[in-house]
Each structure stands twice: as C-alpha cells, then as structure tokens.
Amino acid sequence: MAQLAETYACVPSTERGRGILISGDPKSNSILYTNGRSVLIRYLDRPLEVRVYGEHAYPATVARYSPNGEWIASADVSGTVRIWGTHNDFVLKKEFRVLTGRIDDLQWSPDGERIVASGEGKGKSLVRAFMWDSGTNVGEFDGHSKRVLSCAFKPTRPFRIVTCGEDFLVNFYEGPPFKFKLSHRDHSNFVNCIRFSPDGKRFITVSSDKKGIIYDAKTGDIIGELSPEDGHKGSIYAISWSPDSKQVLTVSADKSAKIWEISEDNKGTVKKTLACPGSGGVDDMLVGCLWQNDHIVTISLGGTIYLYSASDLAKAPLPLSGHMKNINSLAVLKGDPKVILSSSYDGLLVKWVQGIGYYGKLERKVVSQIKCFAAVEEEIVSSGFDNKVWRVSFKGDQCGDGDCIDIGNQPKDLSIALLSPDLALVSIETGVILLRGAKVVSTINLGFPVTACTIAPKGNEAIVGGQDGKLHVYSITGDTLNEEAVLEKHRGAITAIRYSPDVSMFASADSNREAVVWDCATREVKLKNMLYHTARINCLAWSPDSSSVATGSLDTCVIVYEVDKPASSRVTIKGAHLGGVYGLAFTDEQNVVSSGEDACIRVWKLTPQ
C-alpha cells in the first residue's frame, strides 16, 4: 500500500503584464490559487499539506471560498464556473457556463446566494451575476466594451456590484436586480483590481497607470485617492484590504508591496514599503497579494509566494516556491538522500528537502530550457532544446560556471556513469555521443533511430533503445562501442532504461505500456508481464537495495513492482499527477518521489503488504 506523505506544490501560474487574483479562507487559514487545470488549496501554517482539485477541463483562472467556507467556486478559460464542496472529497454541486470567454474574476455575495463573474467574451457577455444554486441571472450588466479584469460585491447591504476593466472604466451597479448606475473614467490605463473594504464603506481601484482611487461604497462617488507621494513606480496589479478596513496592501510591477493607511478623510498614505527580497529581475515583479488575518501574502511573477506577518512587518518573509510548469526530471542525490532536485522544461532547477519542503532554487548562470538532466554529487549535466549539453558544478544553492558542449544535434536522452561522472552518454536521433569531461570523445552513428540510452555506473557498458523496441547492449572500450547483443521483447519505442544500483539487473520500459526487468549477466528476462499501465511509460526508478522497480506513466499512475515477486502483486498509486507522471526516484527503500505535468512533486510512503 502507498500513502501520500508530502506534496511539494506548484506555484500559481502567472502571466507577464497581468495580475493574478488569489483568495483565501480566514477560518481555515488557507489560500486558493490555480495552476494549469488544477485549483490548489494551501494551508499557510502547514506548507507541506496541499489539496488539489483537478476537475476542470480547461486551465483554471480564479477560485473563491463562499462566505461560509463550505463551497468553492472556481472558473476557467472556457467561461465555466464549477461550484464544489470544500470537504467531502470536493463533490460537485453545480456547473454553469457563465461567459463565452475566459473568466478573470469571481465573487460571492456576502449571504452566499449570488455569484458575480467577469471576464471576456463575445458581444455583451462580459459580466454576469447569477444565483449560486439555480444559475438564474440577477441583473443586466452593460457598460463595458472590453475585457473586465475585476469585479467586487459590496459586503454589506444595500448590495452593489462594481466592475473595472481594460476600457479604463469603473462601473457601478445597483440592485438586485442589478442595473447600471454610473461609471468613472479617471484611470488612464487598464484598471487591474477593484475591492470593497470589509466594513462596506469604501472601495478602491488600482490601475496600470500607477494610481489608486478611493470611492464611496453606497453612492459610487470618488472620495479620495492613494497619495502619489512615495507611490508605486510601476503598474499596480492587485490590492487587498486589512481585516479592520483601515489599511490596504498593494503590489506592483516595480517589485515592491506597499501598505497604505486610509485616513478618515479618505486619503491614503504609505505606511510601509516591503521591498522584494529577490535579486531584482523580471521574475520579482509582484503580481498578486492577499491580506488574511495576520498573514500578508505576495506572489511574484516567477511564482514565489512570500509570507509576511502583518503584526511584525520588519521580519523577513518566508518564501515558498516551486515549479510552474511540467516537471520533467527528478534526481535524488546519492550522498544525502533527503535532497531532491527537480527540473522543469522552462529551465528552473529547484532543490527540495524531505520534511521541510522548498529549499531553494539553483541559480544558474545561463537560463535555458531543460529537457533532461542528471545529477551526481556536486555536478549537474543537463540538455535542452538547443544543441548543447551543460555540465555545471554546484555547491549548496549556487551553480558554478558551467561548461557548455555543442554536440551538433538535439539530445534525446542523457545518462552519466555514476561511479565515474566524467563519462556521459547522450543519445541523438541517429546514434549516441560519448562525452568525457567537457569534450566530445566520439560521435557514433548507429544506423537506427535511438530513443533512450543508459550507461553502466562503471562506464564499461551501455544500453541503447531504439524506435523499433529493440535493446542494443554495447561494451565500451576506450572511445568506441562494440555491440554485444540485441534484445527483442518490447513492442513499442523504448522510453527509459535504467541499471539497478547493484548493477546486476536493468529495467526497460516502452511506449506500449510494458516494462521488463533483465538480468545483466545472462541478458535473460527476469520479470515480465509488467503491463499494468494503460498508457505510455515515461520514467523508471530502482530502489537503493535493487529490490523494487517503480514505473510512472502518462496514465497518471505510479506502479511499484518487487523483483522477487510476480508482477501481479504490485502496488498501484492511482492519480499521482494530473496529466501524467514524468519523473520518478526512490529516496530510500520505503519512499518514492514522483513528479508530473501538474508541476507538483509528491513523496509516497510504501508500506509492505
């Protein structure tokens, strides 16, 4: 049996030039955000516990708790809103097709009866408000001509809805049934976020023109603004009120977050500026914020979540980060088994520590996309979509200067001889390339399309798998490969080959859902019928004592087989990663780490049956 021990969650997906809207529940101290098709619920006091809702068919954009904390309404780019329960396994209550285009913001009414959603669509449907359980419309919302970026519901009676958008307008609607009352055009650029204060007296809009304007909540008239003195120097993307309605938090593209004090005569003055602790690149632009109880949360473009304490603003924030995109490779460092390195195709390398979670990003001198990578002790070898292989040494969190080797062809798979890390084998379309250190030692044209390769830890043997499913075993003498045997069993292109840590066996997996364990010396099949996946197998991993093999597949499952037992007595982990499992590794005999398309990493504890 396998149990989920830890989840290293992904971060919210961000887009340059736009803010993101996150929300939370003050009662359970959790925040909600989206990444790809998943909605993530993260608990601020327990960062290793994450709950994921993956039922959207399209990328999700925003999610909100209902005022009583029982339901969550989440929206996606197809204009669909799904309302599901927070407890009880996320049971779906209702699903509505609200707009014809993507939904950018969603709000519940304070009594939990109505929902207003805004976004973009064709013709008139840019904003819609409806009853949460029946879907009937509760108002006519004309007045906007372009994408409506944000909307808000007045938290006290009499009910009002305000919306703002790309047409620089701020619209005010009275109801229910909601009708257009008045509109303001005081901003000179996109109005990014609009929020009512929790006491229902005022609302504020912030815009890409670096201004913030304060309005009266009942009448919609302008009553003040955020002082331009010491104001933001870049577009303001999001705003959040403090629970006592006296302060607001704004985040901006100038990489800082500011806390403003709103006085009785409705003027906002900067109380404190929270500079971003990052290195100051584009990735540090702040795009989202939330003020909940005592926590201040800001999110940067690079996806890092910074947690500040509202009562102690001088304290350094706690950074939480992770991957934003598909994690395609995982490596566990042999020296210290609790450190896990993961890479995603956008070139991000993250270091995780079991039990603690996010440890840090490996800062690389050159940021290029990564397709496959292998790590040995203090060195990382990675290859991307350009024809180069990088050998980078790293200590702690810093990567040293790397050596770049141009191999002339796009690498398809990469393997390092673990006991002599100088030697690396890279497979390309027509053959393999042997690398020693930073030099290409030989380029061998094998004559068949190569898909996967691996090199033995001692560097004396290599196995290459082809498109036709045949495994070719070569012995390495000096700089040449001599073919020793051709093994035929697979009925699909080989996707992964791995030697067992004790080098007595090797396992291979193909795109036809089958995996096979072979004996190295005799080259005979040791364990077959490992056919339990229902889609292509992406990755393979051996346990440190060579007793178990784990396979991860596009069908989102991870299956662990024991080499001594028949394949039917296997442990299946279903639904490990939405979208497919792409990386697998064992940290010790009992723990398997998997990563996948949902940009999350999960650690599973295996209990013997």
Place this chain on the structure above:
Amino acid sequence: MAVHDDCKLKFMELKAKRTHRFIVYKIEEKQKEVIVEKLGEPTETYEDFTSSLPAEECRYAVFDFDFVTEENVQKSRIFFIAWSPDTAKVRSKMIYASSKDRFKRELDGIQVELQATDPTEMGLDVFKSRVNL
C-alpha cells in the same frame, strides 16, 4: 465450427459435480473442431490455470472461481475466458473471435465472460471485481 461432445460433457461435470477446477479448450485447425485440451483438478489453483494458457496462442477456457463475499458467504462463479494474447498470430485471433459466440451458447451456465489480451487482464483482481456484475 464443430464442437466435440467431450467439451459439453466436461462442462456439465464442472457445473454439477465440481470435478474440475478449470477446462482449457483449443480449436483444432485440421478437424475444424473445438476440443478439450486440458482439465484441472479441483485442488489446482489460479496459478496452475494461468500457466496452462500458452503465452503466444489463443484459447478458450472455463474457470470455476471460489470466493468469500462481504457477508462471509462462500460463493463461486463460472468464468468463461477468451484468451487472445497480443502476441498471437492474427489468423488465430480471427478464428477464435468468430467462433466464440457459437461455442459459448453450447455451454449453458456461464455466469461471467472475460476477454484477456495479456496476463494483466485476467489477474485475480479482475476476477474479484467481476463477480458482482
């Protein structure tokens, strides 16, 4: 496709007197007939059954599956398995597939039918999940 009388007789014995755990049938190409290839003793198990099915050839099989329900009641189900592995010859698969229906109708009393294209599809967990339908 002719069906040898022995097939039906042995099936009746399995149903009424429980003298066999399983029966493996083979289509004999030359006589164009379904014949009994192997009979399993009541003491033999599921493992013996899977080992008597060739990995690269098609077969029909009948298996008497014993299990215990949630209310602790001992029950049994008679399974008909159309064993058609992916690695078998296409011609063989075609012949077995086209004669299957007619052959099944001759055996009265089959409770569950299963088609398996590889060993994972007739695993014990698959048997257990099919008993209630």
